[in-house]
């Protein structure tokens with residue numbers, strides 16, 4: 001099956017760092033939200049595959065292969081229930097942790113972190129994300145600065161604003177909301193953000209460092225950082241696991257794959273030209289999907305007990321919803337949750353983590369610039 005790559009047009013989150021395989025992504029102490037209750041305790045593969053789940057609250061799942069030749073013939077004969085990875089709750093915890101650090105910094109050295117956001121054009125979804133970023137800044141005590149430019153602005157205008165923010169000592173983080181209007185050269189604009197303030201982590205130097213062993217990016221893109229943070233906070237092991245990343249966009253898929261590799265996972269990237277995407281994905285202990293195709297990953301793509309991080313945020317028409325649409329992920333949630341051991345919902349999974357990680361990166365930047373630990 002061919003996958004569609006729609007990095008720029010996905011209404012999705014895009015997004016992480018670690019200096020060693022075990023390093024935490026955040027630069028302040030954070031807590032795990034709960035023990036991961038659904039760990040597979042054993043596996044027995046034959047015509048009938050069974051796995052036990054360590055927490056008695058979760059029913060034992062029996063998955064029967066009706067025909068070993070056809071993976072789509074997998075039947076769940078007893079209702080299983082994956083742990084729901086609650087991104088909304090983790091994001092709230094992170095906002096609280098960031099707020100505590102910001103007030104400590106303000107008390108000790110009188111510095112308040114500042115974030116500058118540049119929005120070009122009139123996409124409604126982008127305007128909503130920018131508004132939510134401002135609200136999140138307000139809630140933790142970060143000063144925010146916003147520039148809104150018309151759809152037909154020039155690249156030069158955008159770059160001029162970036163240059164001013166690069167030179168402004170009250171600004172510690174700069175981001176340009178994506179996607180940009182089609183006539184603009186995204187590369188040229190993102191390259192203009194100075195690397196010390198690149199809280200989105202989209203500068204090619206940051207990405208290059210992320211890809212290299214022994215090098216540290218200044219910042220890790222917020223969405224992939226959020227994905228790994230969710231795995232850490234739910235105590236989900238990554239080291240030595242097989243991970244499949246679906247999608248290879250610059251802002252999610254590619255950095256997510258680098259991050260998983262830095263955490264010592266064995267990583268495969270599945271993309272629009274991949275043959276046998278379904279079989280490859282079915283080998284994975286951890287799936288991160290960021291492809292922007294509603295419900296593309298079916299239950300049959302998922303190995304029993306796998307952990308699923310769904311980055312896709314796709315609107316699908318629904319007259320019953322006040323907005324006229326509802327949001328679904330790349331993963332067919334109703335099918336996958338019966339096979340997986342843990343899964344992020346959409347909405348309320350990775351999405352809220354993107355903004356929480358942005359706040360965390362902005363705090364990190366201000367601490368670094370002012371040599372505050």
Ligand SMILES: Nc1nc2c(c(=O)[nH]1)N[C@@H](CN(C=O)c1ccc(C(=O)N[C@@H](CCC(=O)O)C(=O)O)cc1)CN2
Pocket residue numbers: 011012013014015129175176177178179200222223313327346347348349350351352353354355
């Ligand atoms: N400069 C950037 N542009 C874009 C990024 C980014 O990280 N930096 N990511 C996405 C959009 N995005 C933030 O910018 C973003 C997307 C979604 C959410 C979110 O919280 N989603 C909610 C649902 C929201 C809804 O109901 O509409 C959820 O999943 O629960 C936050 C941020 C592309 N552009």
